[in-house]
Amino acid sequence: xxxxxxxxxxxxxxxxxxxxxxxxxxxxxxxxxxxxxxxxxxxxxxxxxxxxxxxxxxxxxxxxxxxxxxxxxxxxxxxxxxxxxxxxxxxxxxxxxxxxxxxxxxxxxxxxxxxxxxxxxxxxxxxxxxxxxxxxxxxxxxxxxxxxxxxxxxxxxxxxxxxxxxxxxxxxxxxxxxxxxxxxxxxxxxxxxxxxxxxxxxxxxxxxxxxxxxxxxxxxxxxxxxxxxxxxxxxxxxxxxxxxxxxxxxxxxxxxxxxxxxxxxxxxxxxxxxxxxxxxxxxxxxxxxxxxxxxxxxxxxxxxxxxxxxxxxxxxxxxxxxxxxxxxxxxxxxxxxxxxxxxxxxxxxxxxxxxxxxxxxxxxxxxxxxxxxxxxxxxxxxxxxxxxxxxxxxxxxxxxxxxxx
Ligand SMILES: *Cc1c(COP(=O)(O)O)cnc(C)c1O
Numbered sequence: 412x413x414x415x416x417x418x419x420x421x422x423x424x425x426x427x428x429x430x431x432x433x434x435x436x437x438x439x440x441x442x443x444x445x446x447x448x449x450x451x452x453x454x455x456x457x458x459x460x461x462x463x464x465x466x467x468x469x470x471x472x473x474x475x476x477x478x479x480x481x482x483x484x485x486x487x488x489x490x491x492x493x494x495x496x497x498x499x500x501x502x503x504x505x506x507x508x509x510x511x512x513x514x515x516x517x518x519x520x521x522x523x524x525x526x527x528x529x530x531x532x533x534x535x536x537x538x539x540x541x542x543x544x545x546x547x548x549x550x551x552x553x554x555x556x557x558x559x560x561x562x563x564x565x566x567x568x569x570x571x572x573x574x575x576x577x578x579x580x581x582x583x584x585x586x587x588x589x590x591x592x593x594x595x596x597x598x599x600x601x602x603x604x605x606x607x608x609x610x611x612x613x614x615x616x617x618x619x620x621x622x623x624x625x626x627x628x629x630x631x632x633x634x635x636x637x638x639x640x641x642x643x644x645x646x647x648x649x650x651x652x653x654x655x656x657x658x659x660x661x662x663x664x665x666x667x668x669x670x671x672x673x674x675x676x677x678x679x680x681x682x683x684x685x686x687x688x689x690x691x692x693x694x695x696x697x698x699x700x701x702x703x704x705x706x707x708x709x710x711x712x713x714x715x716x717x718x719x720x721x722x723x724x725x726x727x728x729x730x731x732x733x734x735x736x737x738x739x740x741x742x743x744x745x746x747x748x749x750x751x752x753x754x755x756x757x758x759x760x761x762x763x764x765x766x767x768x769x770x771x772x773x774x775x776x777x778x779x780x781x782x783x784x785x786x787x788x789x790x791x792x793x794x795x796x797x798x799x800x801x802x803x804x805x806x807x808x809x810x811x812x813x814x815x816x
Contacts, residue, residue, distance in 0.1 A: 413431065413433055413445070415433045415445065416431060416433065430764060430765060430768050430773070430775065431765075432444050432450075432768060432773070433445040434450075437452070437460075437464025437465055438463075438464050438465050439463040439464060439465075439787070439789060440452055440463055440464075440786055440787045440789060440790050440791075440794060441464070442464060442773065448771065449771060450768070450771050450772060450773045451771060451772050451773065451786065451790075451794060451797070451798055452464070452773050452786060452787065453772055453773060453774045453783075453784045453785065453786045453798060454773050454774050454775050454783065454785065455668075455785050455786060455787050456663075456668065457605070457606075457637060457663060457785075458605070458637045458642050458663050458664055458748070458785050459663040459664055459666065459668050460664070460668035460787050461640060461641060461642065461663075461664035461668070461711075461716065461720075461787055461788045462664065462667045462668055462707060462710055462711075462716070462787065462788070462789065463668070463787040463788075463789045464668060464787070466667060466668065466669075466710065468706055468710055469667040469668070469669055469703060469706055469707065469710070470669070472702050472703055472706040473669055473670075473699070473702070473703055475702075476491070476698060476699050476702040476703070477699055479698075480698045480699075481697060481698060481699040482694065482697045482698075482699065483697070483698065484693055484697075485691065485692075485695070485696055489697075489698045489701070490698070491698040491701040491702050491705070492510065492696045492698065492701045494701070494705055495510075495696075495700075495701040495702070495704045495705040495708075496508040496510065496674075496696075496701075498705055498708050498709070499661070499665075499674055499676060499704070499708060500676060502646060502708060502712070503646070503647060503659055503661075503676055504655050505659055505676035505677060505678065506676075506677065506678050506679040506682065507676070507677060507678075507679055507682035507683075508674045508675065508676040508677075508682075509524075509674065509675045509676075509682065509685065509690070509695075510672075510673070510674055510692070510695040510696030510700070510701070511673045511674070511675065511692050511695040512671040512672065512673055512692060512694050512695055512700070513551070513662060513671050513673055514550075514551055514634075514636035514637075514660065514662030514663060514673050515550070515551030515552055515553050515556060516673060516692060516695070517636070517660045517661070517662055517673035517674060517675045518550045518551050518553075518556055518599075518634060518636070518660055518675075519551075519553055519555060519556065520660075520675040520690060521597075521599065521632050521634075521658050521660050521675045521677075522542060522555060522556075522597075522599070523690055524658065524675065524677060524681055524682065524684055524685065525540070525542060525596040525597035525599075525630050525632060525658065525681075526540045526542075526575075526596055527684035527685070527689075528596065528597075528630060528680070528681050528684050529594070529595075529596035529597075531684050532680060532681075532684070533596070533628055535593070535594050535596065536594070538575075539575070539594045540575055540594055540595075540596040541575045541576070541577060541592070541594045541595050541596060542559065542575060542576050542577075542595075542596055542597050542598075542599055543577055543578070543579060543587065543590050543591070543595060543597070543598045543599070543629075544559040544576065544577075544578050544579075544598075544599045544600065545578060545579060545580070545581035545600055545601070545604070546561040546578050546579065546580055546581055547561060547562075547581050547604050547607035547608070547610060548560065548561070548578070548581070548599075548600075548601060548604065548607065548634075549562075549601070549604065549605060549606030549607055550599065550601075550634055552565070554569060554572065554573065555573045555576075557569055557572070558572035558573040558574075558576045559576045559578060559599070561578050575594075577590060581600075581604060581607075581610060581612060582610075582612035582613055582616055584616060584619035584620055584623060587620055587623050587624075588623050588627075591623070591627045591629055595627065595629045596629070596630060597629060597630035597631070597632050597657075597658070598620060598624055598629055598630070598631055598632065599632045599634060600617070600620065600631070600632070600633060600634065601633070601634045601635075601637070601638060602617055602633055602635065602638050602643075602647075602648035602649045602651070602652070603638050603643060603648055603745060603748065605637035605638060605748070605777075606637075606777055607777075607778075608750055608752070608777055608778050608780070608781040609743055609744060609748060609749065609750025609777070609781060609783060610743075610750075611743050611744075611745060614652075615652060616652070617633075617649055617651075617652035617654045618652040618653065618654055620654075621652075621654045621656070624657075630657040630658055630681065631654070631656045631657050631658070632656060632657065632658035632659070632660065633647070633648075633649045633654075633656040633658070633659050633660070634660045635647055635648055635649065635659060635660060635661055636660055636661060636662040636663050636673070637663055637748075638748065639659075639661045639663075639664070639665075640661065640663075640664040640665060640707075640708075640711060640717075641664070641711055641716045641717035641719075641720045641746070641788055642664065642720060642746055642747065642748045642785065642788070643720070643724075643745040643746040643748050644717065644720045644721030644724055644725075644745055644746030644747075645717060645721070645746070646711070646717050647659070648745070651745065657677060657678055657681055658675065658676070658677040658678075658681055659674075659675075659676045659677070660673070660674070660675055660676075661673060661674045661676065662674075664707065665704050665707060665708075666700065666703060666704065666707065667703050667704070667706065667707035667710070668787075669703055670699065670700050670703050670704075671700075672700045672703065672704040672707075673695075674704075711788075714789075716788040716789065717788075719788050719789070720746040720747045720788045721746050723747055723788075723790055723791075723792065723795060724744060724745065724746035724747040724748070724749065726792060726795060727747070727749065727784070727795045727798070727799065728742065728744050728749055730795065730796065730799035731749070731751065731784075731799060731802065734799070734802065734803045734806060736803075736806040736807070736810055737754070737757065737810060737813075738753055738754055738757050738758050738763075738806050738809055738810060738813070739751055739752065739753065739754070739806065740752040740753065740754045740780075744784075747784075747785055747786060747788055747790070748785050749783070749784040749785070750777070750781045750782070750783055750784075751763075751781065751782045751783075751784065751802075752780055752781055753780050753781070753782060754780075755779060755780050757809075757810075757813050758809055758813065759776070759779055759780075760776030760777075760778075760779060760780050760781055760782045761776045761779070762809070763776070763782050763805060763806070763809065764776050764782060766805040766808070766809065767782075767801060767802065767805055770801040770804065770805060771801065772798055772801045772802070784798075786798075
């Protein structure tokens with residue numbers, strides 16, 4: 412075995428099961444391993460690398476800002492933060508933003524905001540506020556967030572969990588209506604479930620949820636850490652349903668594939684529950700992150716990456732649909748956010764990913780059965796055509812093996 416992998420197995424916690432490849436360099440949509448092999452990255456670090464690896468505009472801003480001022484904490488104002496937040500609010504139609512680093516931290520921020528709003532604005536009795544989320548969700552890994560999870564792997568051994576949390580079936584507005592009571596603070600939902608397997612709810616689902624929430628004085632909070640910033644062919648996935656949520660969570664691609672940068676954005680009435688000292692983060696909103704985050708947003712708009720995602724995603728999905736393989740149960744996607752469901756009786760998604768890797772295409776399974784295709788949004792038609800040829804070859808080879816055995 413590769414000695415780097417052996418050493419990593421010895422010193423690094425085994426909380427991931429990476430494909431057996433050691434990456435040393437990235438540029439645009441490509442990465443290279445320690446033997447010089449080149450791969451098309453169709454994983455993009457769970458959609459964090461939408462701008463491509465080592466995006467030159469981002470690297471330039473990063474190095475200039477690193478040489479000027481990186482971290483001062485929010486004990487002081489800086490000249491960078493407001494420009495980033497103003498742009499993020501304008502683009503998303505939200506009033507105010509609270510900067511954090513990882514997606515999980517921004518989700519935690521949203522949960523805290525929702526509870527405080529429930530007590531101070533809605534008038535819920537002390538310590539009774541409830542949050543509703545969906546089965547199959549992925550909102551992160553903290554204790555409070557896994558309290559909302561329906562996946563045993565995320566919860567087993569980590570209890571006791573936070574109270575005031577419940578889950579309902581995804582894609583079912585009637586279940587939301589039935590679950591809401593006088594103590595409900597917020598409904599937290601992914602417009603498309605990413606880690607859950609690229610699960611796309613029925614058309615109009617989010618719009619119906621928004622109407623139910625508005626009628627019941629419940630906050631609708633969209634977790635767009637993965638679906639946001641162009642991934643699904645709109646700037647925000649909730650725009651597919653013309654929904655403007657009361658709270659919005661962004662992360663991953665917001666850091667341009669260079670830094671962890673996340674935001675909780677909301678309307679003023681929600682964000683104003685935070686007063687000095689009630690919530691914070693040492694690194695959140697630092698000038699380095701703010702400069703990179705602002706440039707990441709500017710690139711999305713100026714280089715029309717959202718429209719690219721829509722057009723390239725439709726093109727790629729069309730190519731994949733022409734592959735007729737008994738191994739594929741279903742293909743689903745919006746923009747460059749595509750899931751290929753593998754028939755578990757015939758193969759595992761992991762096996763498909765391992766074979767694609769040998770062909771120079773990197774992806775990763777989510778759950779046992781789904782292969783995810785989510786390349787950087789700068790990917791070209793030619794690169795996607797090449798990828799679809801590799802996928803076709805791998806599925807054909809696996810089908811031959813399955814038939815022979
Ligand atoms: C990845 C993800 C998170 C967590 O983000 P981290 O940066 O890993 O903490 C939260 N919500 C969704 C929808 C995600 O995909």
